[in-house]
Every structure is written in C-alpha cells, then in structure tokens.
Amino acid sequence: MKVAIAALEALVARQLQRAGAHAEMAAATARALVLAEAQGLGSHGLVRVAQYATHLRNGRVDGDARPALRQRKGGAMVVDAAEGLAFGACALAVDEAIAAAREHGVAVSGVVRSHHAGVLADHLRPVAAAGLVGLAFANSPAALPAAGGRHAVFGTNPLAAAFPRAAAAPLLIDLSLSEVARGKLMLAAKEGRSIPEGWALDAEGRPTTDPRAGLAGSMLPVGAATSSKGAMLALVVELLVTALMGARFGYEASSFFVDEGDRPGIGQAFIVIDPGALAGQATYLARVEVLVAEMLSDEGVRLPGARREVLLERAHAEGVNVDDALLASWGADPTAA
16 A cells, blocks of 8 residues: 555554664665665665664664764764664764865765665765765675685675756665675565576576575675676775774674674765866766767666656655555554555
C-alpha cells in the first residue's frame, strides 16, 4: 500500500528506537532509508531496517552514540561516528565541509568508526543545494578481491558526485565498484531469486547465480571480465577513507550481512568544492549546461539522477509503496491511510 513519506519516516524511526537507537539517530536513519525507497533504490531502503535494528540489538551499533568533530586543520576535518549508525555523522561531516569550503574554497571531511552509509549521493544533496560541487567515498566490509586475487580484500566501496545546475536538479552520480551493489544480492536472496552470472563468486571462488552463495563469497569488481580497473578504483577509495582518514580496512570488519560480529568501524570521506573559487560560479554553471545540452543531443541519453528525481517527486505526491506484510511486522495497520 501507499504510505506518505512523513508517516513512513515515523514508522521506521520507531522501529530503530525500539531496537535501541536514540531519537536523533533513528530520525536521521529513517529519513535516509525512506529517501532511498522513494527513489526506487530498494536495496538501500526499507530492506535495511531489519538489518540495522538487529545490529543495534546485538551491539554491532551503539544506539547511544553521538557524532562529534574530532579534529580540524583549515579545510580538513574528521568526524567520529562513535560506532553509531552513519547518517548523523555523515550529515555533520557534510555540513562542516560546506562551511569550510565557503571559507577556503575547498574542504575535505572524513568520518571514522562508522557503519553502512546508504545511498552515497544522497549525502551530497545539501552540497548541491548550496551551489557547491561534492564528491563522496565510502569503504565497506570486504567483498572484492584485489586485482589478480581470489579472496575479498576491499569493500564494494561506492563513490558519488553531485554537480549543481542553474535551474534544474543537480547531476547526481553514484556507483558501486562491484559489478552491482551487494544490496541487490541481499534483496534477491530475500525474494528467492537467482542472480545473473558475472555478479559474484561463491566461497570457493567459482561463479555463482545463487545470491546466498554470493553473499558468503565475494563480489566481482566492475569491469572484471575485461580489466582490473574496478579493483584499482576500489583500492583508491579504500586508501582515501582508511589510511588518510583513519577508518578500518574493509577486511578488518565483519560483514553487514551477518547478525553477529564486530562494530565495523569503516569510514566515509567527502570533498566539497566552491566553483566560485575556481572558474567562477557563473562560468561553472554555464559550462555545465553546455555539456548537458551536448549529451542530450543524442536520443535516449538520460542524465544521472534524473530517474530518481522523477520517482521521488511521485513519492512526495502519492506516497511510497510498502509491502503490507512489512507494515504488519512493524505493528502498523496496513489498511490505514
């Protein structure tokens, strides 16, 4: 059934608070999960509620954690997520980076002792709204082998970018460095579906179409069939958020997809750039539109983030479609408007 966004956020927040998250953590996480679901990104949406709640109950996440700025030097800073859910800490890091970029022209902020960061590009929406350019990076528990290797070393290590436009939604670019996001395997396993060959390997390093075997094994890096580029990019992201910021390596953290385990302690990094400090805001905005026009001169080109914005606008108008059984499991009345 359709549920209004605000009502759905309240329902999700209630589940997280029941699992042990304090009100601010629960609200920030609920906003992120509902936003993902509203954009059609189910692998990072409501399916994560049970996972996060289990991690809270089992002590893999500290429900009392409060993110705090750990250190700052000029336009560089590190935020400590304090082993809580990631969303409040990422919001603090982005807000601090926006303020620093306005002062210095560019800012870099990291988040350490963190957890799963959800849809990475969504953290950059405030950056684009401020007329700034944003880049984001995150590591995650090991899922990808190094180039030429067999065992998982790097996470799927997504990266994202946001480029504001003068009179249109920003260009939002978001990609995982595995052939597909690991959440798609989780969703396929939950729904009893097979996965295409080329997405994952089982624990013995053999190609598999069984999502559960893939979750127990490793993901294939993007482009793995023809090159090592995906593994090299995963290495870049890993070093940005670990060696540079101080977060844990992906192979040092228990999988997000197990109930028991350690507090992952992985990290995120954000770079915020003020176009006014470089080419100038007017020049930047004009050049973006020149490139967008050239891209759209070919029929069938779809701008990154465009489909998400259409679905999000529809969700604001009509609500988000939620499975009745899921609502009932939360103690909500599936027949309520």
